[in-house]
Amino acid sequence: MSAGARIVASLASEEHAESVAAFYREVWDPSATTETVIASMRASAAANVAAPGEPLPTALVLQGSRVIGYCSSIAQRLWDGKTERPAYWVKGLMVLPEFRNGPIGFLAVKELTRHLPCATILTVAPGAKRLFGALGYTDLGAITNWVKPLRPGVMANRLDLNALGLGNLPNWVGSGVRIARKTGIASVGASVAGVVMDAAAAATRMRSRRFATALETPDQRELDALWASARTGIEASPVRDATYLINRFGASAPEGEFYTFVTARQRGRLAAIAVVRKPKETSDPRLGGIRVATVSDALFHPTETNAGLATLGAIARIARAEKADALVCMSSHPLLTGLLRRQGYLRLRGNVHFFLRDVTGAGAWPPDRASWWLGRGDGESDATF
Numbered sequence: 001m002s003a004g005a006r007i008v009a010s011l012a013s014e015e016h017a018e019s020v021a022a023f024y025r026e027v028w029d030p031s032a033t034t035e036t037v038i039a040s041m042r043a044s045a046a047a048n049v050a051a052p053g054e055p056l057p058t059a060l061v062l063q064g065s066r067v068i069g070y071c072s073s074i075a076q077r078l079w080d081g082k083t084e085r086p087a088y089w090v091k092g093l094m095v096l097p098e099f100r101n102g103p104i105g106f107l108a109v110k111e112l113t114r115h116l117p118c119a120t121i122l123t124v125a126p127g128a129k130r131l132f133g134a135l136g137y138t139d140l141g142a143i144t145n146w147v148k149p150l151r152p153g154v155m156a157n158r159l160d161l162n163a164l165g166l167g168n169l170p171n172w173v174g175s176g177v178r179i180a181r182k183t184g185i186a187s188v189g190a191s192v193a194g195v196v197m198d199a200a201a202a203a204t205r206m207r208s209r210r211f212a213t214a215l216e217t218p219d220q221r222e223l224d225a226l227w228a229s230a231r232t233g234i235e236a237s238p239v240r241d242a243t244y245l246i247n248r249f250g251a252s253a254p255e256g257e258f259y260t261f262v263t264a265r266q267r268g269r270l271a272a273i274a275v276v277r278k279p280k281e282t283s284d285p286r287l288g289g290i291r292v293a294t295v296s297d298a299l300f301h302p303t304e305t306n307a308g309l310a311t312l313g314a315i316a317r318i319a320r321a322e323k324a325d326a327l328v329c330m331s332s333h334p335l336l337t338g339l340l341r342r343q344g345y346l347r348l349r350g351n352v353h354f355f356l357r358d359v360t361g362a363g364a365w366p367p368d369r370a371s372w373w374l375g376r377g378d379g380e381s382d383a384t385f
Helices: 014-027 036-048 103-112 126-134 152-158 171-183 184-205 206-210 220-234 242-249 305-321 335-344 378-383
Strands: 007-012 059-065 064-081 084-095 118-123 138-149 212-217 261-264 269-280 291-298 324-331 344-359
Touching: 007 103, 007 212, 014 036, 014 059, 014 064, 059 103, 064 103, 064 118, 064 378, 084 103, 084 378, 103 126, 118 126, 118 378, 126 138, 126 344, 184 206, 206 212, 206 305, 212 305, 220 269, 220 291, 242 269, 242 291, 242 335, 261 305, 291 378, 305 324, 305 335
Parallel strands: 084 118, 291 324
Antiparallel strands: 007 059, 059 064, 064 084, 118 344, 138 324, 138 344, 212 261, 261 269, 269 291
């Protein structure tokens, strides 16, 4: 290819499959072929809940026939407190290394945005935040991260308190932590504190004992009924019906092997569900390399907080059985954050920003992130940060 090949932005189609496959091989998947790309495009069109039968909008920036920039989307539906509306998550912005620090990422997102009347994104990188802001996405703010110590002694020896966003600690605090680690006091003290926190968390779940918890994937009818009930108390959220939950976290989902459903029932009635992702060897850099399990999703009617508490208790037991050192969760909704505090989760500084753009004028979206029922699994974000 000549160095002067023309650069253009375009929406991807099957005609670009060979070029997209070459890009995938260079960036993500060495086994990608033209055939697998076409098959994926057709499968995603068939499963498109925003526009059934239509391919997922994917923007390409091409230099000649070579893909040098890429940005795709995930179909979803959003609940605005009254109606479910079609929308997309923006996902997978990638630019080849030799073309970074230039306009290619902007061109890819700009092209994609032209085809997304309503879209959301969760992002961490400062550059991405500036980019989406420049293209008309509204930053509703950073969503709070939460961590529950399961093996506090291990965490005490590994975590950087300042990096965790617990404030600029005085020098004497840092010195004290270093001395405590060297003498072993930190590990012992943290372990004792963990026992106390677990006892306090168990005490707050006393009323939740009337809910029976289990590791099971509910059937479609039950999940749809739970969503229909829960959404009446939620101002805004991605739609968490059976289609979404099973396709995203079920055993047959692309990463279904990593997820476990937890249910809470009262006299057989499904009152709450949660989804836990098994521990990853690497996670948020602020967590010091400890083994972390993730609360990827949770759903219950806001008035049934005891059902929510029951699932949180079950998730902690699952994570311990998977030898996790900690559980992480992401939420800024006051109801959920209240339950997390009661279960011994510690608040971290939020680093994941939630952006929304809707040019349809149809949705009545709350302007603050605290009104949104969001989780770490939204937009497939639990797999990346």
